[in-house]
Amino acid sequence: MILAESVTKQYGAAAVVDEVTASIREGTMTTFIGPNGAGKSTLLSMVSRLLKRDGGSVSIDGMPMEHFHDKELAKKLAILKQSNEMNVRLSIYDLVSFGRFPYSRGRLTAEDRRVIDESIAYVELESMQNKYLDELSGGQRQRAFIAMILAQDTDYILLDEPLNNLDMRHSVQIMKVLRSLVDDLGKTVVLVVHDINFASCYSDFILAMKNGKVVKEGRTWEVIHPDHLKEIYDMDFQVQEINNQKICVYFS
């Protein structure tokens, strides 16, 4: 379990994340939702140690994050940010091998190669594993990065807007992969998503933020409700059940 207690991030006088307390259960998919500037990404960055907190504490499986050795934490928790511009020209295989860095520090063992092959196969990129990242489409790129995180073989996988700039087909593909990580491999997946219907159809838990605070937290089925959504987004939603999934309609 990841437990964040009174986590705060301030820029000047403004608190972007204001004493947020949240917990993430193992073996589930939790989605952070909320309007732009609500502090979702900032919270995710603090939970994953990319950003220093101004207050509060984060613990992973009962141990404060600071007590982990850098290398050990990298085997426990992986984070993928939304912009993955690279200065280096890498092939898919090279990129995914970096996922093994916490284990072998660049000297790949047979075991590493097995995990790398598995990870690439998991996101179905075997046929193009020697292609360079700049030759890929947005969806393929995103899958390549997910394969790198998979090769890292962590219990917790955190993703900041993994569906950014992807079309519907690729978004569904990514979400299916993430869902199977939870269902088949028992991973814990946390992600920031802007499309409320993806959150509704795929995640187990939803954490809704607004103005740096958590406004709603709970099972997806409970959170996806017109009243709650209105509170979160300040707009009207219609929620319809289609094939046992709650679909939000908000376009007009």
Next chain:
Amino acid sequence: MGSKWKIILLILVTLVLSTVFMTIGADGNWEYVLPRRGKMLAAFALTGGAIAYSTVVFQTITGNRILTPNIIGLDSLYLLVQTFIIFVFGSLSFVMTTANVNFVLSSFIMVGFAFLFYKLLFRGEKHQLYFLLLVGFVLGTFFSSLTTFMQVLMDPNEFQTVQNRMFASFQRVETDLLFITGTVFAILTLLGLRYRPYLDVIALGKDHAVNLGVPYDRIVKRLLILVAALISIATALVGPIMFLGLLVANVTYELMRTYEHRVLLPASMLVGMSSLLLGQLVVEHVFTFNTTLSVIINFVGGVYFLWLILKERKS
């Protein structure tokens, strides 16, 4: 061609250039030629290697292929120190005429400056790398202004001596200094090798590096100090060569076409040494000593730099 073969080829090129440099036009005067040229050869290897190594590391950290470690103002500081000594004590003073003393003094001041600089700027939590470089750049300009100020007030004869220091010179190098710097470089490079595995990951950017378990802040700080020490000592040894690092690092990337520092670092050091050798041969046999090596290097490097900027802008 595999990286291994490319490295072997580079070693061969370096060896051929070294041999040509050592033997060309010797006319049997081996006793005169060999020690004199051998000294220069060692100086080429040391400075070329040190500058190449530190530039590649620096560019990896900053994720920028058109930056050189000199940006924090080490060149300007070197010139300031030289000008100050001549301004205050005169060109015939003990510090100016004794190369060893000058070397030790200059390198201590530069390493000390770099150390203080990073120490102060890394103290706060918000140390943005580019902020750091910007402060360095401003300090460099400040040093240059002070230097110009003193040079303007200086006796013209004294200024001649300053001017000699403004360009790198490999003939000037003293043999015992080569041993000292050689040892120091070897130690620093070996220390740097401990962080070599991290460099590939650092090249991916800070977020990825932290995610993959690199103690980013600590390692980057140490590497930056290492880079500054190498550059300072190389500059104190021969004088400033602005564009060498830029030229060498980029030629190496083009040649090797890999991200692996295991390959890039040794390759860049070989390219560094070869470029200096080639430059020196051109100076001796094409321009018949009518120009200096640093002019050639800065000219070629400067043109290449402009070309790089134009290329970057297009893509």
